[in-house]
Amino acid sequence: MNNYYDDYEVCTCTTKIKEEKDGYYAFEDTIFYGEKGGMLADQGTINQLPVIDLKWEGEELYHKVAGTLCDPIEMCVDEETRRINTTVQSVLHLLDGYYEKQGLSIPSVGVQPDNQWYEVNSKTISEEDLKQTEAFINEVIRQDINMTITYMNGKDYPDPFYQKFEELRVVSFGDINTQPCGTLHVNHTGQLESFVILDHEKTAKGTKVYFSVYHATNQKLKEYYRLVKEAAKAAGVKKEELCARIEELSKSTKQMKKELAEVKKQLIAVKVQELLQKEAAVIAYDGEDANDIRTAAQAMMNQVEGNKVIYMASGDAIHFAIVSGKNEARTILEAIKASFDVTGGGSFKIVTAKAEVGKDAFLEALAKIVS
Known part of the structure; x- marks a missing residue:
């Protein structure tokens, strides 16, 4: 046992080198504690050189410093750490x-x-x-x-x-x-x-x-004070007013999201009318959010007499929806599944799914399935 560890307030000692191995030193005595037993390692200096690593080999502690050591050895542990x-x-x-x-x-x-x-x-x-x-x-x-x-x-x-x-x-x-x-x-x-x-x-x-x-x-x-100060500055209020400001911004954000959702819904409705005017059975959907495919398909559901497929290409996958006035949506989906890896499902009138396939292969297959 190292008796230096019995009094944590002792943070200095003088000793001699016992062994040097691969840039690590073992000493006759050490004031340093290496990480073990749930306790973090000490920081400090040996002969005024920073200690950059401590490692145990059994009960022996090896020390590495930013330099080379020679006797006598003066150790100093950082007291605050x-x-x-x-x-x-x-x-x-x-x-x-x-x-x-x-x-x-x-x-x-x-x-x-x-x-x-x-x-x-x-x-x-x-x-x-x-x-x-x-x-x-x-x-x-x-x-x-x-x-x-x-x-x-x-x-x-x-x-x-x-x-x-x-x-x-x-x-x-x-x-x-x-x-x-x-x-x-x-x-x-x-x-x-x-x-x-x-x-x-x-x-x-x-x-x-x-x-x-x-x-x-x-x-x-x-750290907390710094974060609060920065947050208050970003919000343009005093620190004491930060919570009230956050609550105000939260309400405002919720309202904005609600308004944006309504605008998005209206835009999709316009796109749906454009899609319905097209005679083609398979139509590319112009958008960035794959979730819009589902919303558009739901809006089209009661307005399609035949079968329509709307799709959006995303990398090596295709997001798509099948809308069928003939109650054939699930039948068409099963036919697509016979050609590609597909996830998704729905009713006889509408299904939404994702196919792990490129655009060209998807369109080629759809041309044989959907009319």
């Missing part, structure tokens, strides 16, 4: 303890500073439940409970899974939570500073809860 990574790990221990006492568990978590979340294995978590969870964690922060670490032989630990380990590191936060863990943790809960639940959603396994702790909250606040 270390604190953000550590606080989220620590609050997840507290949440483990909180939900365990309710007979629940947390099967998965997210620890990125801009996306901190946990999933609890219950779909019945309510807004009130989350308010109580938030209040509990913030009360634990106020109480400033000490974190303690003990080392023992794994065979002395009650959980059979851990009894295979020769040395086991056990992390405790008072009587709230005790569990084996190799990551870093705050020394006392007051160092978490704050905890807030932002949102939640139901999942296949339970409830996913989005939260923020420590200075990750500051980063979120800055």
Whole structure:
């Protein structure tokens, strides 16, 4: 075990190179933590060179820097990154303890500073439940409970899974939570500073809860403020007026869509009259939206005495509708299916479909089927 990991506030150390391999260095000691156990990797410098990668090989951590190293080695971990990574790990221990006492568990978590979340294995978590969870964690922060670490032989630990380990590191936060863990943790809960639940959603396994702790909250606040400011500027209103403006724009957009739909309907009606004037049984439909084929066919349905097919070419596919005053639409569709891969269907008077075929082949086949 690396005892440097027992006090997350220690962010510097002096050591020596133990091994160099493929541009990665292992050292006699390290203050750095590489991503593992659900905790993100540290950032920082070694001999003032930025650390660009950390990787584990068993229990050995290898470090890669933007340059070449030689003894003596001076390590310095970025304190803010270390604190953000550590606080989220620590609050997840507290949440483990909180939900365990309710007979629940947390099967998965997210620890990125801009996306901190946990999933609890219950779909019945309510807004009130989350308010109580938030209040509990913030009360634990106020109480400033000490974190303690003990080392023992794994065979002395009650959980059979851990009894295979020769040395086991056990992390405790008072009587709230005790569990084996190799990551870093705050020394006392007051160092978490704050905890807030932002949102939640139901999942296949339970409830996913989005939260923020420590200075990750500051980063979120800055980002949200920036987004609100930009949105208000784009909307031409003050930030305080943004919600009202969005509601106003939403209503306006709905009205515009309604008006556009009506105009489109009228345009299609005009096109339908033009189509009805044409004697040909197979007619190209001039448009960009394949859905217009269905609308046009419905408008033609009671005005066609014989059989008409309107179509629109789109890449290697043909969107088409068959309108039949003779109740032969489905019969014609089955004949087309005998020649091409076709999806779609409808009634004896009207069908709409899509054929995976080029325009020329489609028209050649239709000339033999439709009259």
